[in-house]
Amino acid sequence: MANRFLRRFATLLLSLLVISLLSFTLIELSPGGAMARYVENPKMSEADRARIAERFGLDKPAPVRYFIWLRNTLQGDLGISFMTGRPVLTEILERLPATLKLMTVSFFISIIVAIPIGIYSATHRHSLADNLASACSFLGLSLPSFWFGLLLIYLFSIWLGWLPAGGMITPWFDPAAYPLLIRPFVIFWEHTRYLLMPAIVLSLSNISSWSRYMRSSLLDVISQNYIRTARANGVPERKVVYKYALRNALTPLVTLMGLDLPVFFAGAVVTEQIFAWPGMGRLFISAAGNRDYQVLMGITMITAVLVLLGNLLADLLYSILNPRVTYEG
Amino acid sequence: MFRRILALLLVLVMVALFTASCGQSSKPQSAEPLVWGMHTDIETLNPIFTESANEANILNAIFSTLIKVNDELEFEPYLLEEMPVVSQDGLTYQFKLREGIKFHDGVELTAEDVKFTYEMKMAEKNAVPSRLRWERIANFEIIDKYTFYITLKEPDITWLEGWAYAESMIVPKHILEAEFIQGGNELSKGGNFSRKPIGSGPYRFVEWKANEFVMLEAFTDYFRGKPQIEKIVFKVVPDLNTMLARFSIGEIDIYDRAAPDHYRQLLKLQEDGMPIEVHNFPSFMSMNAIFNMRLPVFQDRAVRQALNYAFPKERFIDVVLDGVATVAHADTPPMSWAYNPNLKEYEHNPEKAVQLLREAGWKLGEDGVFAKNGVRLSFTINTNTGNPVREAFQEIAKQEWEAIGAEVFIQNYEAATLFGDILRNLKFDMIVLGSAAGIDPDSKTLWHSSQRPELYGTGQNFAGFSNQRIDELLEAGLKETSQEARVAIYHEVQQILSQEVPYLFICFFNSITAVPANLENFRPNPTLAGNAWNIFEWKLN
Numbered sequence: 001m002a003n004r005f006l007r008r009f010a011t012l013l014l015s016l017l018v019i020s021l022l023s024f025t026l027i028e029l030s031p032g033g034a035m036a037r038y039v040e041n042p043k044m045s046e047a048d049r050a051r052i053a054e055r056f057g058l059d060k061p062a063p064v065r066y067f068i069w070l071r072n073t074l075q076g077d078l079g080i081s082f083m084t085g086r087p088v089l090t091e092i093l094e095r096l097p098a099t100l101k102l103m104t105v106s107f108f109i110s111i112i113v114a115i116p117i118g119i120y121s122a123t124h125r126h127s128l129a130d131n132l133a134s135a136c137s138f139l140g141l142s143l144p145s146f147w148f149g150l151l152l153i154y155l156f157s158i159w160l161g162w163l164p165a166g167g168m169i170t171p172w173f174d175p176a177a178y179p180l181l182i183r184p185f186v187i188f189w190e191h192t193r194y195l196l197m198p199a200i201v202l203s204l205s206n207i208s209s210w211s212r213y214m215r216s217s218l219l220d221v222i223s224q225n226y227i228r229t230a231r232a233n234g235v236p237e238r239k240v241v242y243k244y245a246l247r248n249a250l251t252p253l254v255t256l257m258g259l260d261l262p263v264f265f266a267g268a269v270v271t272e273q274i275f276a277w278p279g280m281g282r283l284f285i286s287a288a289g290n291r292d293y294q295v296l297m298g299i300t301m302i303t304a305v306l307v308l309l310g311n312l313l314a315d316l317l318y319s320i321l322n323p324r325v326t327y328e329g
Numbered sequence: 330m331f332r333r334i335l336a337l338l339l340v341l342v343m344v345a346l347f348t349a350s351c352g353q354s355s356k357p358q359s360a361e362p363l364v365w366g367m368h369t370d371i372e373t374l375n376p377i378f379t380e381s382a383n384e385a386n387i388l389n390a391i392f393s394t395l396i397k398v399n400d401e402l403e404f405e406p407y408l409l410e411e412m413p414v415v416s417q418d419g420l421t422y423q424f425k426l427r428e429g430i431k432f433h434d435g436v437e438l439t440a441e442d443v444k445f446t447y448e449m450k451m452a453e454k455n456a457v458p459s460r461l462r463w464e465r466i467a468n469f470e471i472i473d474k475y476t477f478y479i480t481l482k483e484p485d486i487t488w489l490e491g492w493a494y495a496e497s498m499i500v501p502k503h504i505l506e507a508e509f510i511q512g513g514n515e516l517s518k519g520g521n522f523s524r525k526p527i528g529s530g531p532y533r534f535v536e537w538k539a540n541e542f543v544m545l546e547a548f549t550d551y552f553r554g555k556p557q558i559e560k561i562v563f564k565v566v567p568d569l570n571t572m573l574a575r576f577s578i579g580e581i582d583i584y585d586r587a588a589p590d591h592y593r594q595l596l597k598l599q600e601d602g603m604p605i606e607v608h609n610f611p612s613f614m615s616m617n618a619i620f621n622m623r624l625p626v627f628q629d630r631a632v633r634q635a636l637n638y639a640f641p642k643e644r645f646i647d648v649v650l651d652g653v654a655t656v657a658h659a660d661t662p663p664m665s666w667a668y669n670p671n672l673k674e675y676e677h678n679p680e681k682a683v684q685l686l687r688e689a690g691w692k693l694g695e696d697g698v699f700a701k702n703g704v705r706l707s708f709t710i711n712t713n714t715g716n717p718v719r720e721a722f723q724e725i726a727k728q729e730w731e732a733i734g735a736e737v738f739i740q741n742y743e744a745a746t747l748f749g750d751i752l753r754n755l756k757f758d759m760i761v762l763g764s765a766a767g768i769d770p771d772s773k774t775l776w777h778s779s780q781r782p783e784l785y786g787t788g789q790n791f792a793g794f795s796n797q798r799i800d801e802l803l804e805a806g807l808k809e810t811s812q813e814a815r816v817a818i819y820h821e822v823q824q825i826l827s828q829e830v831p832y833l834f835i836c837f838f839n840s841i842t843a844v845p846a847n848l849e850n851f852r853p854n855p856t857l858a859g860n861a862w863n864i865f866e867w868k869l870n
Binding site: 032036037038041042043045046048054056080083087091094095150153154164165166171275278279283286289290 | 380518519540750787
């Protein structure tokens with residue numbers, strides 16, 4: 001087991017190396033380059049451009065820059081952002097809490113809504129509600145999030161005036177202005193009202209696909225022999241569904257959710273843009289637009305590490321949880 | 330028992346929410362800050378490194394410049410007692426600072442700080458975007474605490490203007506010197522100071538949350554008296570449709586540099602009774618299509634003129650820009666003192682375009698496209714993706730030009746590719762860009778033949794324009810000190826440009842900014858100083 005684990009770990013390191021090389025090459029191949037933003041500036045001389053290129057090490061050939069980047073990264077230094085002049089890690093850590101907050105909440109909304117819909121659809125197959133749920137999930141999958149986001153803003157911010165149209169918190173929000181007794185509720189509401197709309201927009205496609213998945217997976221299980229046996233033995237229908245079927249039906253859904261997890265870190269570009277949410281998606285987009293390869297590499301590599309570690313962990317857990325699965329290194 | 334506790338909790342929550350909402354609405358109006366919406370993120374608040382218009386607006390509130398350029402485009406002293414005195418030979422400027430100006434930490438601003446700002450701009454291997462105007466300084470001499478002389482290497486009539494903009498704001502020596510020494514004699518664009526700036530302007534820095542907002546509060550010891558508005562928040566709203574929505578419900582108070590297609594909707598809000606004022610004012614921003622004159626097809630002046638005649642500039646402005654722009658005939662905007670109102674104009678006239686081409690020896694081929702000596706009138710128009718105004722230009726131009734016998738393709742790239750590759754490496758036939766003029770009409774980097782990038786890798790003469798008379802005029806214009814003589818020089822420059830049309834000059838944009846109706850002293854400023862230039866005078870009634 002330990003041997004296998006070591007072998008697996010070595011593959012992981014090798015994958016990371018390959019990923020970093022590929023990403024760096026891709027960024028390098030995209031035309032324009034990090035100095036593109038200065039081309040049109042009439043106030044800059046060629047000497048100005050050369051000085052800045054030298055300052056950020058952009059005057060060196062790409063392979064050299066890759067090895068410098070690799071050496072620094074191995075020492076835990078992800079480099080400096082060309083946009084802000086600050087360490088890449090600082091930039092990432094500053095956006096991470098906002099992204100995690102939004103992603104976690106939308107993840108839970110998705111689970112809470114998708115699973116009951118899926119169960120209901122499966123147990124009331126071809127009923128009106130099931131057909132409606134099908135139609136809604138197709139709609140949900142095909143609605144572009146910028147459009148749905150603007151729709152929510154028009155509905156809840158402009159027309160009803162219930163929720164703020166963007167941002168993460170009121171900049172001048174001061175909990176001390178409220179009596180101690182209600183302060184926790186005020187703080188809770190202050191965070192919730194900004195969070196609701198972007199979280200709903202993000203959940204929409206998850207709810208749509210997960211509820212369909214839940215439905216078909218549960219139908220699969222229900223048609224199996226042991227369920228028929230349970231029913232034949234007179235086990236009440238509720239118990240059949242919730243105790244015997246649901247548990248087995250959830251396994252593939254959990255795998256699907258696990259695959260969606262890396263998105264947590266990467267953020268949601270469009271939704272963050274519409275709702276002015278200060279998360280990783282915005283950082284990534286402006287880094288891509290400015291060809292800030294240090295930031296791009298930083299985000300890509302951290303995401304890659306999370307995905308690979310997540311997979312490794314999932315495999316290990318799976319073999320522990322399910323004795324029938326033997327772990328192959 | 331459990332139910333009882335639950336019920337009690339629910340009641341508590343309801344009471345809490347109710348009182349919370351009451352608490353919010355009973356807050357005095359004056360405690361609400363003024364919220365300025367900006368649609369791009371900022372990178373630094375250290376004026377040494379700044380390069381964006383958004384940052385300039387915030388920096389105007391935190392820092393001070395030696396002089397200001399007002400909304401009438403006149404210079405006035407700001408940190409200075411009076412406008413600097415220039416010596417006879419045009420080389421030495423004598424500056425005198427006002428006494429008793431304080432930084433936000435209470436330390437007085439002196440000539441030492443000005444000199445330090447200059448030294449930081451020129452510090453070795455830093456990331457300052459442009460040092461052109463700082464490199465012109467030959468000597469900086471401090472006479473006393475408030476007086477200093479600056480001597481230039483050679484006379485330059487345009488040099489003083491730069492002191493009015495964000496890049497020349499004065500930073501505190503006593504704070505930054507430590508950061509400079511600590512950084513190995515190098516300041517970083519992302520250093521401590523850039524995230525926690527200390528200036529001498531009307532507002533103190535309070536908080537900056539990346540991609541979210543910057544909050545400032547009134548500085549009590551500001552040298553022109555504490556400003557009346559207590560707090561100002563600059564909020565990032567990256568999506569312009571959301572910006573308009575948030576402006577319409579009062580989440581954003583100032584919608585600066587609004588999208589042209591939002592102008593009518595803003596007016597509608599005003600008509601519907603929203604207490605706002607929509608400012609519509611000429612700007613120094615223009616939109617042009619650059620001919621690549623290195624290509625045989627565009628070497629012929631007749632072709633460039635014919636394409637000018639065949640493009641309906643006025644209809645474009647009406648339809649695409651809601652009419653909030655002015656037709657351009659050359660590079661200098663109408664509000665400039667050097668503007669020449671009597672230029673060759675190209676009214677929309679497709680017949681004349683065809684006639685011009687025929688006279689120049691172009692013949693309509695069997696494929697319906699003009700050709701001359703084996704060169705077909707066929708080319709591609711490039712611009713950056715995601716710019717609806719420029720894309721609309723391309724569509725209209727393609728339609729109109731194909732109607733007179735040209736073959737036109739459209740190919741767009743994302744900004745970094747367009748600027749970093751297509752423009753920089755001169756890979757275009759025709760490229761649509763915006764450009765910003767300065768107050769001074771000098772345009773040497775655009776038109777002088779030495780400024781063609783393929784020669785020395787320097788300059789913005791992307792058209793590849795080369796004209797001996799223009800070269801002479803532009804050089805003379807920089808040496809001449811009398812404004813009258815300069816007017817004559819730049820009138821002739823514009824005359825030649827409108828004849829030779831190295832660009833298809835399309836239009837000068839108007840800027841649109843919507844503000845609360847009760848915001849007093851908001852006077853939009855079309856220069857690089859930006860609309861926050863006099864933020865210290867603003868009042869809310």
